Amino acid sequence: MAHVTVKSPDQMQELGRRLAPLLRPGDLVLLTGELGAGKTTLTRGLGEGLGVRGAVTSPTFVIARVHPSLVGGPALVHVDAYRLGGGLDEMEDLDLDVSLPESVVVVEWGEGKVEELSENRLQVVIGRALGSDGVPEDDADDVREVTVTGLGPRWADAGLP
Numbered sequence: 001m002a003h004v005t006v007k008s009p010d011q012m013q014e015l016g017r018r019l020a021p022l023l024r025p026g027d028l029v030l031l032t033g034e035l036g037a038g039k040t041t042l043t044r045g046l047g048e049g050l051g052v053r054g055a056v057t058s059p060t061f062v063i064a065r066v067h068p069s070l071v072g073g074p075a076l077v078h079v080d081a082y083r084l085g086g087g088l089d090e091m092e093d094l095d096l097d098v099s100l101p102e103s104v105v106v107v108e109w110g111e112g113k114v115e116e117l118s119e120n121r122l123q124v125v126i127g128r129a130l131g132s133d134g135v136p137e138d139d140a141d142d143v144r145e146v147t148v149t150g151l152g153p154r155w156a157d158a159g160l161p
């Protein structure tokens, strides 16, 4: 497990670029955090680090977008599952199990929806910085606490930074 304090959108994107070299085809990344936490910003950095085509954006109508690699690496499949109901039915239509082996699949709002895809998951939790009283600090609007945890045998010895 790694814990990072991120103080700006640029730093969040940079964290994504730094995490990207850890990722291999077949990796599933689950991003957790409230609206505006920075999940898409982090994914944009992952896409840059992986060298994929197309800027990562918040899809308005699209639930999953495939960004092919420009450098012979894995494609980035970016999923925003916000509008998907619970259960695997709608998830199954995305055929993530088909694309996963040769891609890196990054999912926003995937809690309770994608865990069955793989026991190996990189779990990234993005939260607001809390003051000593446990309440989010008003003067720290841009500060995020990011916790990265590798679940499953894939990540047991992966040496998270």
Ligand code: ADP
Pocket (backbone or CB within 6 Å): 006, 007, 008, 009, 010, 012, 033, 034, 035, 036, 037, 038, 039, 040, 041, 042, 058, 108, 141, 142, 143, 144
């Ligand atoms: P999410 O995908 O989690 O809903 P986005 O990445 O789309 O969030 O948006 C995050 C918003 O918060 C952006 O407008 C960004 O500029 C702003 N922001 C402020 N501070 C940070 C930070 N430290 N990390 C990421 N985004 C931040």
Ligand code: MG
Pocket (backbone or CB within 6 Å): 039, 040, 058, 080, 108
């Ligand atoms: Mg988003």
